Amino acid sequence: xxxRPPLTADAVEPLVAPRGPLALAAVVxxxxxxxTALAAALREDPDAWPHLAVYVADHQTAGRGRAGRVWExxxxxSLTVSWVLRPRATGPDLAWAxxxxxxxxxxxxxxxxxxxxxxxxxxxVVRVDEDEVPGWGxxxxxxGILCEVVGDAVVAGTGVNVLxxxxxxxxxxxxxxxxxxxxxxRVDVLGALGTALRDTxxxxxxxxxxxxxxxxxxxATIGWDVAVDVGTAAPVAxxxxxxxxxGSLLVESASGRRTAVLAGDVxxxxx
Numbered sequence: 131x132x133x134r135p136p137l138t139a140d141a142v143e144p145l146v147a148p149r150g151p152l153a154l155a156a157v158v159x160x161x162x163x164x165x166t167a168l169a170a171a172l173r174e175d176p177d178a179w180p181h182l183a184v185y186v187a188d189h190q191t192a193g194r195g196r197a198g199r200v201w202e203x204x205x206x207x208s209l210t211v212s213w214v215l216r217p218r219a220t221g222p223d224l225a226w227a228x229x230x231x232x233x234x235x236x237x238x239x240x241x242x243x244x245x246x247x248x249x250x251x252x253x254x255v256v257r258v259d260e261d262e263v264p265g266w267g268x269x270x271x272x273x274g275i276l277c278e279v280v281g282d283a284v285v286a287g288t289g290v291n292v293l294x295x296x297x298x299x300x301x302x303x304x305x306x307x308x309x310x311x312x313x314x315x316r317v318d319v320l321g322a323l324g325t326a327l328r329d330t331x332x333x334x335x336x337x338x339x340x341x342x343x344x345x346x347x348x349x350a351t352i353g354w355d356v357a358v359d360v361g362t363a364a365p366v367a368x369x370x371x372x373x374x375x376x377g378s379l380l381v382e383s384a385s386g387r388r389t390a391v392l393a394g395d396v397x398x399x400x401x
Contacts, residue, residue, distance in 0.1 A: 134206035134293055137188040141317050151324035153182040153214075161187035164212040165287040169280045172214065176281055181216040182328060186320070190289070207293040207306070209316045213327060215284040218335045224284060225377045225392075226334070227277040228252045229345045231286045234330040235273055236348045238322035239290075242314045244307060246272065247350035250370070250379045250396055254290075255350060256305060263303045267398040269350065270305035288323060292316050346373050351396055356381065358394040366391055367399070 135141070139157040146152045161167050168185040171178070190203070190210035203210075219226065232248040239246035239254065247269075249255045254273035255266075262268050276287040291299070291306035292314065299306060307314055314322075334341050346352060352372055357365040358381060368383040378390040 168212040209290040234326040238326040250351040265397040266303040355399040360394040
């Protein structure tokens with residue numbers, strides 16, 4: 131089994147400014163949800179948490195995913211970290227936050243040798259040469275993102291499967307960096323994410339319109355035939371053809387009708 135050293139404050143300290151990309155790092159042994167904990171701390175003392183401050187748990191015991199899903203992993207295997215982001219974007223423009231964080235996550239994992247992509251709106255996936263999984267095709271999820279607005283900041287939770295063995299993955303559509311042959315540690319991934327988020331959010335501040343093209347370029351969903359589950363309404367089916375100005379997924383039906391989906395679960399109909 132791959133070594134699973136604990137993620138400690140001492141291990142993370144070299145990543146903190148002025149030597150590294152993190153503004154500050156709070157590291158705890160265990161936490162039910164890093165997003166919940168950081169959001170509460172941010173509300174209590176907003177000035178204590180600058181842009182690119184992080185809250186890291188060595189083990190997250192009751193992580194939250196989109197739509198209230200629970201996200202749990204074996205101890206010592208995943209990077210569970212929440213970030214404070216303070217972009218210039220405000221109001222509806224903050225809808226781009228998950229895609230900007232996804233773009234940064236893709237760049238971070240590619241810097242570590244993993245050919246990562248975004249599955250709209252907030253999953254990071256890789257393509258594998260294995261049997262297809264219903265709803266996912268040949269794609270496997272290696273990371274998830276959960277963003278929420280707290281005051282004038284964004285709390286961006288990122289959970290990355292790093293060290294899990296194949297038999298420790300919870301669902302057939304999951305993968306870990308280790309299962310993909312990547313030897314990066316959790317500290318390596320945290321550092322790569324910090325650098326990518328620093329650079330990507332800086333670009334978002336100066337060229338928000340350009341982020342659409344950059345996000346589209348790493349969005350694997352574009353070009354898929356999909357069915358998007360949107361609550362109690364009928365799924366939106368068709369070909370994913372791009373991203374809207376508001377970060378929505380544009381889906382074109384067989385008849386040529388285009389629908390902009392702001393939120394939903396994408397299922398692959400044919401990769």
